[in-house]
Amino acid sequence: MKKYESLSKPELETLLNELEASYKTAQKKGLKLDMSRGKPAPEQLDLSNGLLNINIDDSYISKDGLDCRNYGGLTGIPEAKLLFAELFCVPVENTIINGNSSLNVMYDMISRGVTHGVMGSTPWCRLEKVKFLCPAPGYDRHFKITEHFGIEMITIPMTETGPDMDAVEKYVNGDKEVKGIWCVPKYSNPQGISYSDETVRRFANLRPAAKDFRIYWDNAYIVHHFDDNNQDEILDLFNECNKAGNPDLALMFSSFSKISFSGAGISATSASKANLDFIQNSMQIQTIGPDKLNMLRHVHFFKNLDGIKAHMQKHAAIIKPKFEIVLTKLAEEIGGLGIGEWLNPKGGYFVSFAAMPGTAKTIISLCKEAGVTMTEAGATYPYGIDPNDSNIRIAPSFPTVAELNQAMDLFILCVKLAGVRKLLQG
Amino acid sequence: MKKYESLSKPELETLLNELEASYKTAQKKGLKLDMSRGKPAPEQLDLSNGLLNINIDDSYISKDGLDCRNYGGLTGIPEAKLLFAELFCVPVENTIINGNSSLNVMYDMISRGVTHGVMGSTPWCRLEKVKFLCPAPGYDRHFKITEHFGIEMITIPMTETGPDMDAVEKYVNGDKEVKGIWCVPKYSNPQGISYSDETVRRFANLRPAAKDFRIYWDNAYIVHHFDDNNQDEILDLFNECNKAGNPDLALMFSSFSKISFSGAGISATSASKANLDFIQNSMQIQTIGPDKLNMLRHVHFFKNLDGIKAHMQKHAAIIKPKFEIVLTKLAEEIGGLGIGEWLNPKGGYFVSFAAMPGTAKTIISLCKEAGVTMTEAGATYPYGIDPNDSNIRIAPSFPTVAELNQAMDLFILCVKLAGVRKLLQG
Numbered sequence: 093m094k095k096y097e098s099l100s101k102p103e104l105e106t107l108l109n110e111l112e113a114s115y116k117t118a119q120k121k122g123l124k125l126d127m128s129r130g131k132p133a134p135e136q137l138d139l140s141n142g143l144l145n146i147n148i149d150d151s152y153i154s155k156d157g158l159d160c161r162n163y164g165g166l167t168g169i170p171e172a173k174l175l176f177a178e179l180f181c182v183p184v185e186n187t188i189i190n191g192n193s194s195l196n197v198m199y200d201m202i203s204r205g206v207t208h209g210v211m212g213s214t215p216w217c218r219l220e221k222v223k224f225l226c227p228a229p230g231y232d233r234h235f236k237i238t239e240h241f242g243i244e245m246i247t248i249p250m251t252e253t254g255p256d257m258d259a260v261e262k263y264v265n266g267d268k269e270v271k272g273i274w275c276v277p278k279y280s281n282p283q284g285i286s287y288s289d290e291t292v293r294r295f296a297n298l299r300p301a302a303k304d305f306r307i308y309w310d311n312a313y314i315v316h317h318f319d320d321n322n323q324d325e326i327l328d329l330f331n332e333c334n335k336a337g338n339p340d341l342a343l344m345f346s347s348f349s350k351i352s353f354s355g356a357g358i359s360a361t362s363a364s365k366a367n368l369d370f371i372q373n374s375m376q377i378q379t380i381g382p383d384k385l386n387m388l389r390h391v392h393f394f395k396n397l398d399g400i401k402a403h404m405q406k407h408a409a410i411i412k413p414k415f416e417i418v419l420t421k422l423a424e425e426i427g428g429l430g431i432g433e434w435l436n437p438k439g440g441y442f443v444s445f446a447a448m449p450g451t452a453k454t455i456i457s458l459c460k461e462a463g464v465t466m467t468e469a470g471a472t473y474p475y476g477i478d479p480n481d482s483n484i485r486i487a488p489s490f491p492t493v494a495e496l497n498q499a500m501d502l503f504i505l506c507v508k509l510a511g512v513r514k515l516l517q518g
Numbered sequence: 519m520k521k522y523e524s525l526s527k528p529e530l531e532t533l534l535n536e537l538e539a540s541y542k543t544a545q546k547k548g549l550k551l552d553m554s555r556g557k558p559a560p561e562q563l564d565l566s567n568g569l570l571n572i573n574i575d576d577s578y579i580s581k582d583g584l585d586c587r588n589y590g591g592l593t594g595i596p597e598a599k600l601l602f603a604e605l606f607c608v609p610v611e612n613t614i615i616n617g618n619s620s621l622n623v624m625y626d627m628i629s630r631g632v633t634h635g636v637m638g639s640t641p642w643c644r645l646e647k648v649k650f651l652c653p654a655p656g657y658d659r660h661f662k663i664t665e666h667f668g669i670e671m672i673t674i675p676m677t678e679t680g681p682d683m684d685a686v687e688k689y690v691n692g693d694k695e696v697k698g699i700w701c702v703p704k705y706s707n708p709q710g711i712s713y714s715d716e717t718v719r720r721f722a723n724l725r726p727a728a729k730d731f732r733i734y735w736d737n738a739y740i741v742h743h744f745d746d747n748n749q750d751e752i753l754d755l756f757n758e759c760n761k762a763g764n765p766d767l768a769l770m771f772s773s774f775s776k777i778s779f780s781g782a783g784i785s786a787t788s789a790s791k792a793n794l795d796f797i798q799n800s801m802q803i804q805t806i807g808p809d810k811l812n813m814l815r816h817v818h819f820f821k822n823l824d825g826i827k828a829h830m831q832k833h834a835a836i837i838k839p840k841f842e843i844v845l846t847k848l849a850e851e852i853g854g855l856g857i858g859e860w861l862n863p864k865g866g867y868f869v870s871f872a873a874m875p876g877t878a879k880t881i882i883s884l885c886k887e888a889g890v891t892m893t894e895a896g897a898t899y900p901y902g903i904d905p906n907d908s909n910i911r912i913a914p915s916f917p918t919v920a921e922l923n924q925a926m927d928l929f930i931l932c933v934k935l936a937g938v939r940k941l942l943q944g
Binding site: 129131132134137140141144145147148149152159160161162163164165191192193195196199200203206207215217218233236237240241349353354355356374377378379380381382383384385386 | 555557558560563566567570571573574575578585586587588589590591617618619621622625626629632633641643644659662663666667775779780781782800803804805806807808809810811812
């Protein structure tokens with residue numbers, strides 16, 4: 093296909109007329125589709141329906157003898173810790189189990205930093221300024237947390253091997269106001285990038301200027317590949333930090349939100365004993381304990397890591413064809429036109445589309461006016477501002493295959509339309 | 519019975535010898551009993567075992583059409599709101615449903631005050647000093663929260679009609695550093711006192727010096743009476759605040775922790791729309807939503823307020839005989855001796871014992887050394903310091919009847935022994 097930028101003005105004008113006509117036709121279809129959030133589809137949730145009728149009325153005592161119906165068990169039950177420890181490849185004693193939302197656990201971690209510092213450091217609310225590094229495009233809800241607490245966010249460019257580590261090292265090792273970095277190390281949100289071994293090692297070997305700097309490592313997609321025979325493996329940060337003599341550097345989060353139920357899973361935190369002791373010091377004030385019955389349900393349903401892996405194959409069977417639709421349509425319709433770029437992720441929940449600079453807002457607005465909701469433009473950048481107005485997060489999981497086909501056709505039309513308009517504006 | 523203080527020195531010494539001998543015998547029994555926490559007994563938890571095998575695999579869609587397995591529903595599902603609204607006598611639109619721990623919700627509320635203030639006020643972390651009023655004896659975990667955030671706690675004496683309202687009005691209306699007061703208005707922890715109508719009205723008519731002052735109203739024992747025909751009724755604070763033109767004054771909390779499962783219930787916050795809007799502004803950053811499946815389970819199991827009331831009668835049938843043991847033994851063994859006072863609560867989870875001043879620590883230590891764990895002395899006061907060293911919280915719910923008989927016999931022995939020792943010391 094011919095690149096749009098190589099077309100003459102008359103060619104572009106002819107194309108514009110065709111695209112405007114197609115768009116008017118599309119608008120009349122009255123679509124009402126949502127590709128804005130990384131929500132599992134109902135068929136994916138059905139895979140875990142066994143959790144809805146599981147009977148634990150003769151097995152509510154945990155392995156350590158706790159009545160899971162009653163108070164107690166601040167850090168979760170041993171059998172759930174074991175399940176997560178296997179998933180994380182972290183020693184079981186370095187794992188605590190939390191409630192249904194790992195986002196909430198991360199929010200609490202930041203909130204605690206603001207009010208109490210980290211492991212004895214000055215509470216961040218008493219400091220002039222606190223900064224966080226935000227690899228972007230990234231997860232909007234991470235950025236919203238740091239924004240909510242008035243933390244200054246510094247954008248770190250993403251590369252195909254993870255965050256730009258030269259920039260990360262410069263800031264972390266040189267600026268004691270930098271207290272953390274948000275990371276989604278595997279099948280990153282939204283690009284689906286998995287950090288290279290070198291990236292993980294450079295993380296583990298940081299020499300932070302701030303002693304309370306931590307890597308906020310959100311392993312949301314740890315087993316979320318599309319194909320067992322073609323998956324990314326990332327180095328174990330916990331292990332690498334220990335090797336580097338930096339045992340307290342990493343705070344690692346994970347959850348079952350995209351394994352069992354998004355609204356009713358369990359989540360976990362893994363970190364060094366010193367970090368966990370500090371965290372528990374607040375947790376014991378905050379709650380008498382998490383919902384241990386839901387932990388039991390998960391342990392009974394999934395049993396072990398093999399159970400989780402087998403379950404994730406079923407997720408992949410549903411989600412892989414949807415990604416194929418997105419990637420095939422993009423390749424066939426946009427490839428070679430010079431109006432957009434994307435990566436082909438092996439897992440995760442998103443395709444990240446880099447539109448021609450200055451067109452993302454227009455594309456999303458055009459989609460919206462024809463009935464397809466995309467993630468807000470800029471959402472993947474700190475403060476919701478994409479300096480290039482280029483990145484668009486495509487979330488293919490929730491719509492049906494038929495809906496996705498319609499939505500992608502419209503999306504592609506809008507990308508082309510916005511591209512031609514932009515070129516004609518010069 | 520003759521008051522100990524009217525005994526002669528030789529009489530006291532004879533008594534001391536008898537009590538020391540009895541104590542030595544008791545120590546040999548090798549008891550291992552715990553009366554320290556307000557935990558429901560296993561038989562109480564059994565009442566809700568229906569929640570352990572309830573089947574919701576064909577009914578996971580909420581009344582407002584939400585798939586409860588998926589993300590979303592930040593403030594809970596309508597049917598759970600209705601259940602709590604009935605319980606609270608608060609409009610359903612003024613209620614949001616939270617996770618398994620109302621303590622966590624209260625912790626979050628204080629934490630949010632520290633980082634963000636309340637409804638636009640200056641964040642408390644930016645103020646020189648923040649104070650909370652703590653009616654005492656009170657709930658140790660409330661006091662631990664305010665202590666954790668470095669908030670200065672001011673003890674307010676409890677009376678038989680609730681906190682000393684003269685003191686409350688003086689502080690709240692006169693000192694803008696006073697940002698809140700902890701209240702357990704019905705069957706208070708630990709005394710079992712229910713606030714009088716006048717007390718509630720005086721609360722509703724406060725004119726706080728600080729616009730971000732709130733009443734933190736922990737209605738933990740709202741339906742937790744021992745006898746349907748002999749229960750306390752308290753005025754509805756929400757309604758009274760509205761009548762007084764103070765709609766934003768109250769933040770009300772409740773939970774199913776002592777209705778269904780202590781570790782796996784649901785909880786709720788009720789407040790004015792302005793307060794809830796402010797709270798949700800943070801909540802939407804904090805989490806994508808609570809566990810809605812557990813809300814569904816509760817709605818299916820309890821159905822409505824009548825269902826809850828019928829269920830609570832079964833709790834009462836188990837818990838009432840235990841309170842009778844405590845109160846009967848105290849009356850028969852300590853009554854008239856002048857070495858301790860207590861109230862006879864009509865509900866709740868505790869009996870509060872006021873030992874002879876200066877003896878509480880000794881009594882608890884004596885109990886401990888003979889195998890019975892009581893709540894730590896001083897726990898019911900801010901900073902864990904009871905200025906009179908007098909208050910002891912008795913939690914009769916968890917032990918069996920047989921255990922409770924043994925534990926109370928030992929407790930009474932220790933009260934007598936500590937009393938006689940004290941009198942002999944002069």
